[in-house]
Structures are given as C-alpha cells and as structure tokens.
Amino acid sequence: MRTFGPRWFKQDSLMAEFSDNFGHAITRQKQTLALNAAKVEAELASKAKSEFIANMSHELRTPLNAIIGFSDMLMVLKISDVQRVNQYSGYIRQAADHLLALINGILDVSKIQAGKLVVDLQPVELGPILESCVLIIDAKAKERDITVSCALSPETPLLYADPLRLKQILINILGNATKFTNPRGKVHVEAGPGPENAVTISVTDTGDGMSASDIETAMRPFGQVDAGFNKRHEGTGLGLPISVALARLHGGTLTIESEKGRGTRVNIVIPAFDPARALQRPSYAQPTRA
Numbered sequence: 646m647r648t649f650g651p652r653w654f655k656q657d658s659l660m661a662e663f664s665d666n667f668g669h670a671i672t673r674q675k676q677t678l679a680l681n682a683a684k685v686e687a688e689l690a691s692k693a694k695s696e697f698i699a700n701m702s703h704e705l706r707t708p709l710n711a712i713i714g715f716s717d718m719l720m721v722l723k724i725s726d727v728q729r730v731n732q733y734s735g736y737i738r739q740a741a742d743h744l745l746a747l748i749n750g751i752l753d754v755s756k757i758q759a760g761k762l763v764v765d766l767q768p769v770e771l772g773p774i775l776e777s778c779v780l781i782i783d784a785k786a787k788e789r790d791i792t793v794s795c796a797l798s799p800e801t802p803l804l805y806a807d808p809l810r811l812k813q814i815l816i817n818i819l820g821n822a823t824k825f826t827n828p829r830g831k832v833h834v835e836a837g838p839g840p841e842n843a844v845t846i847s848v849t850d851t852g853d854g855m856s857a858s859d860i861e862t863a864m865r866p867f868g869q870v871d872a873g874f875n876k877r878h879e880g881t882g883l884g885l886p887i888s889v890a891l892a893r894l895h896g897g898t899l900t901i902e903s904e905k906g907r908g909t910r911v912n913i914v915i916p917a918f919d920p921a922r923a924l925q926r927p928s929y930a931q932p933t934r935a
C-alpha cells in the first residue's frame with residue numbers, strides 16, 4: 646500500500662500551485678490576444694469605413710460636377726441653339742439618374758452594414774417575378790442585339806422571399822449579364838429546385854468574363870473591373886455587393902463562376918417556402934457586411 650507522507654503532500658501542492666499559475670498565465674495570454682484581435686478588428690473596420698466614405702464622396706462628386714458644369718454651360722447658351730440645349734440637358738438628366746442610383750445604393754449598403762435592412766419574407770411564386778425582370782432586361786438587350794432566354798422548371802417550389810428585394814437582385818444580375826456582353830451575345834436564365842429545399846436561379850452570359858481577382862474587385866462596394874478613364878459601362882459598382890448581401894439576408898447565397906473572355910455564370914440560391922421553418926425564421930436582417 647502506498648503511504649502519503651509530507652513529501653507527497655508538498656509535491657502535490659507544488660503541482661497545484663504550478664498548474665494554477667500556468668492556468669492564469671494562459672488566461673492572461675488569451676485575454677491579451679483577444680484584446681489585440683479586437684483592436685485590429687476595430688482598426689480595420691474604421692479603415693474600411695474611411696475608405697468607403699472617401700470612395701463615396703468621390704463617386705458623388707463626379708455626377709454633381711457634371712450637373713454643375715453643364716448647367717453653367719446651358720446658362721450661357723443661346724436658346725436658339727436647340728441642339729446643344731438638348732444635348733446638355735440630356736447629360737444633366739443622365740448625371741442626375743446616376744446620382745439617384747448612387748444614393749439609393751449607398752442607403753442600402755449602410756442599412757445592410759448596420760444590420761437594419763428588413764426583408765419581408767413571404768411565400769413567393771418565382772414565375773411572374775422572373776417574367777417581369779426578363780421583360781425589363783429584354784428591352785435593353787434588344788437595343789444591343791443580345792438574345793435573352795429563360796427556362797423555368799415546372800417543379801420549382803414556392804420561394805420564401807421578399808418579392809421587391811428578389812426583383813432587385815435579379816434586375817442587377819440580369820442587367821450585368823446584358824451590360825457586360827457584346828452585341829450578338831446571349832444571356833440565359835435557368836431556374837429550378839436546388840439543393841436542400843431551395844431554388845437555384847442561374848444567369849449565364851457569353852460576355853467579357855472575369856478573372857478570380859476581377860471577381861474579388863466586383864464584390865467590393867464601388868468595385869468595377871473596367872473603372873477609370875476607359876470605363877465603357879454605366880453603373881455605380883454597388884449592385885453586386887448589395888445583391889450578395891440581400892441573398893444572404895434571405896438565408897441564401899450568390900456565387901460567381903467566370904473566366905476572362907469566356908462569359909460568366911451567377912448562381913443565386915434562395916430557400917424554398919417551408920411552413921414549418923417559416924415560423925421560426927426572423928424576417929429581419931442580421932448584421933452583414935456588404
């Protein structure tokens with residue numbers, strides 16, 4: 646039988662003291678690491694915020710300067726110079742439309758970032774929504790000789806979605822597919838039952854395509870692949886990040902598969918309506934970064 650003399654006791658208490666100290670040291674180290682991580686995270690968030698504000702002021706200033714510049718020119722024009730009057734008022738209208746789109750986009754982004762964007766989830770039939778979006782896009786596509794086709798599986802279940810926000814996602818993705826596809830190109834929409842009680846909507850185009858780093862740029866607020874002086878297309882660069890955040894607010898996803906020069910495929914997955922789960926799901930946003 647083993648007897649415990651004073652030596653054992655001493656060794657036991659030494660071990661206890663050592664493990665106690667060791668435990669405290671680990672806790673202190675963990676607290677320091679957590680504090681550092683929180684500091685870095687706060688610095689990053691504030692850097693992202695200042696970058697966003699700097700970008701935003703730049704983006705707002707461009708159309709505003711156009712409005713001021715062309716109205717100044719209009720003021721000194723002779724009213725008889727009808728052609729120029731029409732031309733300059735057209736530029737002012739374009740800049741004002743762009744400004745409105747920017748402000749709406751910025752409001753959406755800040756609401757999403759603050760976790761305040763509400764999605765009104767309800768059972769939704771995809772057919773009529775898809776049809777109205779394709780009709781809107783088809784008019785623009787025809788001007789550029791782009792064919793838009795659509796295939797909706799009859800097995801598509803009801804979606805659990807906010808109809809207005811779903812339309813916003815589809816119009817942006819279909820609009821992108823048309824905008825970044827050259828004349829005589831093709832845009833195809835396909836929708837049907839997706840994985841795990843969801844619906845997948847895929848938009849494929851035969852357009853410019855994007856490299857992996859282009860996709861990263863495109864997903865960032867104001868990120869445009871052909872930005873700068875050579876910019877060929879209209880837009881604010883907010884549509885994609887907002888669409889990704891909106892898909893997430895629905896409990897779904899939006900992913901991009903693309904290759905430079907080989908077209909793009911955007912997959913939108915939105916949960917199907919499930920009466921049992923719908924009762925448990927909140928219809929308001931969780932904080933999400935756009």
Ligand SMILES: Nc1ncnc2c1ncn2[C@@H]1O[C@H](COP(=O)(O)OP(=O)(O)OP(=O)(O)O)[C@@H](O)[C@H]1O
Pocket residue numbers: 746750817821822825850852853854855863864868869870871879880881882883884885886908909
């Ligand atoms: N289908 C596509 N093919 C090629 N490039 C694309 C496609 N979709 C998006 N992009 C690239 O991603 C960028 C960001 O897209 P996003 O929809 O956010 O902005 P936008 O279309 O330029 O402006 P808007 O805010 O009006 O939608 C685009 O400017 C474009 O460079």
Ligand SMILES: [Mg+2]
Pocket residue numbers: 817818820821880884885
């Ligand atoms: Mg867009």
